[in-house]
Amino acid sequence: MDKIRVLVVDDSAFIRKIIKDILSVDKQIQVVDVAKNGKEAIEKLMLNEVDVVTLDVEMPIMNGILTLEKIMKEKPTPVVMLSSLTKSGADLTIQALNLGAVDFITKPSNIFKINDEEIKSLIINKIKTASKVKISRRHYTKREIVKIKKENTNKKSINIGFGQVESIIAIGTSTGGPRALQEVLPNISKNVKAPIVIVQHMPPGFTKSLAERLNNISEVLVKEAEDGEIVKNGVAYIAPGDKHIKFKNEGNKIKIVLDDGQKVSGHKPSVDAMFYSLCEIDLRKIIAVVMTGMGSDGTKGLNKLKQVKQNVISIAEDESTCVVFGMPKSIINLGLADKVFPVNLIGKEINKLMGV
Template identity: 45%
Template sequence: MIRVLVVDDSAFMRNMITEFLTSNQQIAVAGTARNGEEALQKIEELRPDVVTLDIEMPVMDGKETLKNIMAKRSLPVIMVSSLTQRGADITIECLEIGAVDFVGKPSGSISFDLYKVREELIEKVLAAGRAKVNPASARLPKQAPLQTSAAKSGGRFIPSGASKQLVCIGTSTGGPKALQRVLPKLPRTLKAPVFVVQHMPAGFTASLANRLNHLSEVTVKEAEHGERAKAGWVYIAPGGKNMTVHLANGELVISLDDRDTGSRHKPSVDYLFNSLATLTGFEKIAVIMTGMGSDGTEGVKNLLRHSRGPVIAESEESCVVFGMPKAVINNGLADDVKHVDEIAAAIMTYTK
């Protein structure tokens, strides 16, 4: 049984979140709190397994409360955020500080339509109950790019001889912080474009891209429909959209759509990887990092079905949730299994 502390300044929201969570037999609500100060007291008293934490509260807001939680104990926290630009920016900061995941309130701080994210909230609390949390410092320092000579790889991959390369990354729960430990280590001289799918709803990926761009030597941006991909640039699929890449006049061109697919995720890792599989003349370096479920496994299979390319999976040791990489590893698809801090070096080993 996963015991949850629900923190929100609105009694209506506390009651609704409690009702949603207790509808699942694996979850019990241990208690509720109206603000951050009360939440910290309740954590000491009740010792919950997971905390759902509102961002906008009086007395002590969610961000400051999270900092206090991370300083004292390894406790999985799910942020509950309003869908505003300010809310998105603070949410990304909270994921850096150590929150496991977040859920967006559909219509502001008091959302009468919170039922729209009911299943998402339950799923994320269940995942958080199994998650590993590292109470690291709030912000990781900007790290110098790793040079190819410093990279080490134990993979069995043999280069395909393709004249060009691209990198594709798929991740979910814990992904924003994992990306922050990979992308800033890539040098601006990287001779391949990087395409990223991070499971995230609409309205948050622009904030994530801006934050990563600020920390990185490579240019990181939210992908736009119809733009030409450049080497040394990182393109993050917008939340709520699927991203594909195709060739036009010898250039890689990004397309976005909101088509429903076999995956319940939008953006979907499989959807991106499947579009890359049939591209000719490119060696594809695939990376699967922390996240629940198995999105990306079928896409990796498709990549390997059409053309040989190295596959890097994040190790269980560094994953917040060892789901997506585990599925790739268990299917015998990974050439390398790497701690998140070694993934950039592995990518540089494979790029020419």
């Protein structure tokens, strides 16, 4: 079996060595070269056969974003970003994911913690997942990104919160999710008479940046979910990193409960945990959407949801648009998907099902 060939790009010689050492432990991975800035990375990418690039977000000479754009234009290759936990680092990471990066690795605030076994295993697994992604068939250009005239929050607030919550739209996604959400949410009408609840596998600090970016291009209001808030029609709530999003009936209203418990199906937030919680909520209709992502999070929860509720319509993202066809494949294979659509048609289908 051919080894996964990796190019490590970081302006810190120390980080380059750490990442190289971590990856070199795995017999399936070979670090073919390293680069200290974006300009050097492009040159080395052209000279080497590379399967995956690890790319620092913030670098001198040519930063990670410009480098990523150049890679996608000149030699499309799966890219995993290395990001700091700062607000600017999170914002740039979300931008990178929208420009075609497959995934990202968070640098711990104490860089020596990067040698923890759990973090090392995570880095290796992300590289292996990225190596299976075919970037060429999803040629990323800025033109693909849905652009909607930015509305300020005051304008949006006129349209939200109308009527009793009788239906809910629940979306679960992982690797490739930020890009997929950017194609789905802007296509959902501001008049949709349902809240939208979203689980995107992400660490703390990044879901807020994701919500802000999606809010800027969507008709519905998009925000990071807060514990105890009452859900409203026309608002999308993204589960914060490292918290499960659950729900509780409170009179004729539905309250968000953020749960800091154990991982469910290997994740926190977990799509399964969200679906399990919806089993207990009184609703006329539930639209459950499972999009791109590794593994099978969402399958067990959707299975239970369909067993206890008669009013669940499930949508899986089609393989043709998935960055990783794992989570949707799992629900399709078990016969749990009522409909299968490419990502660009999912928002329109939601509108149709909701009668808007």
